[in-house]
Amino acid sequence: MTYRLRAAKPGDLEHLYEMAKLTGGGFTNLPADRAALTRKLERAQKAFDRKDDAIGDDQFVLILENTETGEVRGTCQLMTMVGQQWPFYSYRLNTLTQHSQELDRTVRAELLSLVTDLEGSSEVGGLFLHPAARAGGLGLLLARSRYLFVAMHRKRFADRILAELRGVIDDRGGSPFWDGVAGRFFGMNFQEADYFNAINGNQFIADLMPKHPVYVAMLNSEARKVIGVPHPTGRAAMRMLENEGFAAEGYVDIFDGGPTMTARTDQVKSIREAKAAAITSTTLEKGEKALIATGRLDAFRCCYGLREFGEDGSISIDANAAETLGVGIGDEVWSVAR
Template identity: 70%
Template sequence: MSFVIRPAGMEDLQHLYEMAKLTGGGFTNLPPDRNSLTGKLEGSQTAFARRGDEIVGETFVLVLENTETQVVRGTCQVFTAVGHRWPFYSYRINRLTQYSKELDRTVSAELLSLVNDLEGTSEVGGLFLHPGERAGGLGMLLARSRYLFIAAHRHRFGERILAELRGIIDERGGSPFWDAIGGKFFGMSFQEADEFNAIHGNQFIADLMPKHPVYIAMLDEEARKVIGLPHPSGRAAMRMLENEGFSYQGYVDIFDGGPTMLADTDKVRSIACAHHGEVDEDTLEKGEKALIAAGEFEDFRCCYGARDIRGDAIAIDAQSAELLGVGTGDRVWSIAR
């Protein structure tokens, strides 16, 4: 398989724009807007070029390239700390229990509270695979390459990591959750609010969204039943996140009500179990299937390959060595496929 994950560059703008038009809405990290994508790529290049240990609000954009055709067929992003450029808002689901002595009745209600609890948390997101490539495990390669990138640059990421999953979008491209809450205060459709957020940020939420908790029981049924549920296309992604150690802890997206998954960074499976070792053979013919990554920052590369762990050292197959540009004596990160 001649696919490799690498840092995105300005030359990838057209490919990213074409993929952004295929997302179907609700995909804030990949807006179909050339100016926004250009800004994102410029910020990513600055992040890759910076050296230093301090954690600041940066975005690293990676792409999946077919090395035979030089065509980009997927993308993913890693955020060092959310909430630095503008506030990071979530709804947190709380339960309020009250008792009436006169009625001898206990009533329990669920509330949605607007919070900044997750500010400063790292994030994995922006994953999109071209519909024509959704076979052969390329989605898994995109998803897990982010964890090897974090492992290789651990000092630039926080103690917790989150992943936001797109919520339920109806057949007209709207969001029942947005229509029940945000739409009533902003006079904007879900698609308009989603596009505005992708391009301009969500400070308008802080300016206009009511600060008082929302009683879930007061929402219509269509809105209530989608809270915390991923879009059908995101169910596989949710399972992958759960396999990595992420869990849903009662936080949902303020726009579509989709679940926010959380994990301790060092306990994410593909980070905790990643092997870092020196290549002692780069012509391995048979071995364990694995994701293999090499290089730092703008030199980072990741691909599928074969490995044989030999203590602290590792042997890898010749094709992986060629895709990653490594040989005997170089150091690589790897995780079993």
């Protein structure tokens, strides 16, 4: 079976909705709400339609489809500049050191401070792979195709990029972090807050959240031990981000305490190593395994394939990749080693 990434269309609403129902909560970028998903697709369409290269408040949605059956089996998103519609809040985990001369004692306390440090960054997020398709490297194709999209539209993205990983969710669908921190101030459980945030944004956090730092030592043990810890299903995603050059720098999600990974955009491995080249052959049978992409904005497509560079900088690709992408001799493709 052959899969490719493409731009999402308004007709993908039901595909997204069916996948959203499988996320299990804590997945703000893919709410199981048709109206919210419709707005997301409309916003993505506006982003794809805007032809100038200036950075703006855009959101792109990509779809993973089986080219043989037309089945949609995954999705991912890119946000070009977070914190424009409403503040982009994070908790920053830092340390306060205090010393008493009388007691000859130094005390170090960990604090969670509500910050908007990451406003203006780009974000990769919203990645979901259907449970029936979690094999064959499709998760890697979903994740890394976003970096090729960034490389191909570099001027539309910021110099810093982030990725939020879902935090620990318990068997009841609740969040130990939310229950121990923010839930005390809002009078709603995690599912209610998470859903409200996905549909309406997080301005309610600014309205009601205390602005003073939270001393970690004063939280219950269940909340403390999940700070900066990804959901078990997100550990592989965290390793992939680390392999790309992202790092956890003390920022955690205000809802579930999951880690926010950051990197300099131009230092992300798949962006830094992406190469553009014109095709001189589409009959390659042996070559380097790669992600190969073509097309601007709503014409973007990406798939796995084989590549080989010529001495003149041109590229040869295999017939299957050429057919999947709809490209031929003379067309330009971008690629990065798999």
